Amino acid sequence: MDTNDGVELTILMPCLNEAETLATCIDKATGYLARSGVVGEVLIADNGSTDGSQQIARDHGARVADIPVKGYGAALIGGMESARGTYVIMGDADDSYDFENLDPFVERLRAGDDLVMGNRFRGGIEPGAMPPLHKYLGNPVLTWIGRSLFRSPIKDFHCGLRGYNRASMLNLELKTTGMEFASEMVVKSTLAGLQVSEVPTTLRKDGRSRPPHLRSWRDGWRHLRFLLIFSPRWLFLVPGLLALGIGVLGSLLLLLGPTTIGGVGFDVASQVYLAALAIVGYQAVLFAIMTKLYAEREGFRLPRSRSFSWFAQRATLETFSLGGAGLFLIGLVVLIIQIVGWGQSGFGALDPQATIRVAIPGSLFMVLGAQTIMTGMFIGILTIPTRS
Structure with missing residues (x-):
């Protein structure tokens, strides 16, 4: 030998x-x-x-x-x-x-x-x-x-x-x-x-x-x-996407009014918790992305799919900042519309339930936008060229 x-x-x-x-x-x-x-x-x-x-x-x-x-x-x-x-x-x-x-x-x-x-x-x-x-x-x-x-x-x-x-x-x-x-x-x-x-x-x-x-x-x-x-996909990405999808869709569904599913009624309180679920899920997705980018930068050589390779090439400070700004803008528009409507009523008392029902999705998009922008900033830090 x-x-x-x-x-x-x-x-x-x-x-x-x-x-x-x-x-x-x-x-x-x-x-x-x-x-x-x-x-x-x-x-x-x-x-x-x-x-x-x-x-x-x-x-x-x-x-x-x-x-x-x-x-x-x-x-x-x-x-x-x-x-x-x-x-x-x-x-x-x-x-x-x-x-x-x-x-x-x-x-x-x-x-x-x-x-x-x-x-x-x-x-x-x-x-x-x-x-x-x-x-x-x-x-x-x-x-x-x-x-x-x-x-x-x-x-x-x-x-x-x-x-x-x-x-x-x-x-x-x-x-x-x-x-x-x-x-x-x-x-x-x-x-x-x-x-x-x-x-x-x-x-x-x-x-x-x-x-x-x-x-x-x-x-x-x-x-x-x-x-x-070494396991961001199944530990964070997949559960995060599931939580994000349920949270966002549920919040938007309840924007139309109370709903009943299987004999169980859902209203504003449920909408608050669904929005929280969406935020936690989105944070898990962002964490999975940052973890994988960091691991690859440090040379850990995780298994990489074609879809993630395509995404990693476009995961920059600029793209995340633009995407985050778009999400934040959606929430800001909702906020402005509510303020204008409040002004037209003489800034008097509003229907709390109707107001909160609209404010929750608006706030959700603003939070998701801010999270996206800050993630983009961190990705910018990760991708700064350095000497080994």
């Missing part, structure tokens, strides 16, 4: 002050290479350790790549770039993952899979190895969201032990530097149509005396935020 320097497999471990467990992990990994006959190396992507981890790694036969950019993802991206193997198997250096049994990963990689994920729920989780919050809430919920939004086959989105074809992963241009890197790898692989599979693996209680680097709520939110950025 044609590999860099004849190396088929790189066993990659990110490291930040892992002196307690690093030697054990390296010894297990080198033991696996010796037992299996796989031509490989152990690579430590050090993220600025101050406890002597670098020297421990060298003393135990590992190669060290110094990664100056801080973060879990940054360490793994730097390690990926420094790896010499055709395949890479990555895992934490805290002695929680089984580096002595990597055969299932190697078999799938040799069979042509681009990404092979470990599944701790299938392989077994040692008591105390995973906090209950992660085991019963965090991992299942985030995995369900990822599977639902991206149709991914992976059932353990955040397993830290995973293998991949180095060339395939480099082509994805992974970018996130924090813990959300774990989600980015799975999502981008799925969206790119790479061959993704899963094998059982075990998780043991880590061997460190200090708390882990992972922060449950902070890092959980970072994973969720990343998934939301």
Whole structure:
């Protein structure tokens, strides 16, 4: 097999002050290479350790790549770039993952899979190895969201032990530097149509005396935020369009007077809430648009349809400002007509229900217009040319 320097497999471990467990992990990994006959190396992507981890790694036969950019993802991206193997198997250096049994990963990689994920729920989780919050809430919920939004086959989105074809992963241009890197790898692989599979693996209680680097709520939110950025269509655009359509059509229908649907009467109060629904829906649509434009600007390479490509070429400050001004003008005309009518009646008392019935759609169009103009301004900021 044609590999860099004849190396088929790189066993990659990110490291930040892992002196307690690093030697054990390296010894297990080198033991696996010796037992299996796989031509490989152990690579430590050090993220600025101050406890002597670098020297421990060298003393135990590992190669060290110094990664100056801080973060879990940054360490793994730097390690990926420094790896010499055709395949890479990555895992934490805290002695929680089984580096002595990597055969299932190697078999799938040799069979042509681009990404092979470990599944701790299938392989077994040692008591105390995973906090209950992660085991019963965090991992299942985030995995369900990822599977639902991206149709991914992976059932353990955040397993830290995973293998991949180095060339395939480099082509994805992974970018996130924090813990959300774990989600980015799975999502981008799925969206790119790479061959993704899963094998059982075990998780043991880590061997460190200090708390882990992972922060449950902070890092959980970072994973969720990343998934939301990558799924604006089904999470925001489609529900937003539905809410906008119902809100606008309902408000205009009630402009003609009270109506009854299925024995339920709707009047001015319903019109107020329908207008609010339209505003929320429109905001969701605008958010989906801005999210997708931002993600593409930052190089996340979301799947892009022809219709969105056509729209993105025309999504400028000028077009949004003109469209927003048109919507605002419609509402302003309604306002002027009402003021003129009020003046013709001597600025006296008006029929509250009749007045509000007309004012609601007018106000709605003014709000939608203002939202559109401000979105155009933000898009203008996003599209300012900058140096990388």
